[in-house]
Amino acid sequence: MSISTKGGDRGKTSLWSGERIAKNNVRVEAYGTIDELNSHLGEAKHYVKLEKVKEIIEGIQHDLFRVGGSLATVGGFSKPVEKYHVDHITNMVHELEKEFEFKGFIVPGMTLQSAKLDIARTIARRAERRILSLADETEISEEVKKYINRLSDLIYLLARLEEKAEGKLKLEEWK
Template sequence: MGNRLSKIYTRTGDDGSTGLADGNRIAKNAQRVEAMGMADELNCHIGVLIETLPSGDRLIDTFRRIQHHLFDLGGEFAIPGSKVISDNHIEWLEQTLDEYNTDLPPLKNFILPGGCPAAAQCHLARAVCRRAERVVVALGHEDSINTASRHYLNRLSDLLFVIARVLARRDGSQEILWEQKKPGL
């Protein structure tokens, strides 16, 4: 990468535009920029989640891999027409999801975000992932996208849900079940 980021401020975005990796400039509130930002925001939430885990936790490696994928995803959005996320990424998510889901009991109720700090942060990352997916769907309505990227986010939100369940149940913690109330209560 060299000295590519030797100067952090350029003032080129002061007019409300930003540069894409292909050299084109677009409005900072364009759907493509929103997708790039959502990948970054989700990556940040995963980073916070990692910091809630004890050193050596095997989930850290899983989350670090996801962070690399999310950085690649943001780069993909920064270069219209590029394809970085592939079916291999989705297959890895599905295999990882199956691995973590194996020992969980079937859900009979909805669960509330929480159970322990790591599970709550994982649920927050899941919610942000769902928002990122909605942004990518909207981008796909106005511009061509790599559909594998949309599939990746859909599968990632499922994985984050399952891992939140794992985190809430381990070390003596518990999942918090939603209690359906009768009308008027």
């Protein structure tokens, strides 16, 4: 079976649950942004130097299949984001925060690997906005909304870990 079905030639795509919708529908924009985020995290994974960060990124990538699947499904998705996924990344954020004393603003991208992660972080924030736009039209799981909200914080901290490991963490005080 070819991946080129020609089914989208007229501007429609199929959801995971089978419905056909316009490719520019807010739902497609939401799960498409999750796909974009996953791809950028995949790229960042090849640049990061800390094994711990690589492992966390890979876990996030697997979770993003759940997020994307939930967004691409009308009704319940068979492998949804659960409370324990949200709790897991929330706990990681709290643990990683202990490594830093943030006073001021971070200058993004002080290393190549943190720059890649900072791009992913901003895509995560855009994904959250797209998901909230979709939530204005239809019910979206609270776990999906919480997960994507925590995710940009986690990616931010991963970028800072990479900078700290190389002694390149730079804080700018707001004047």
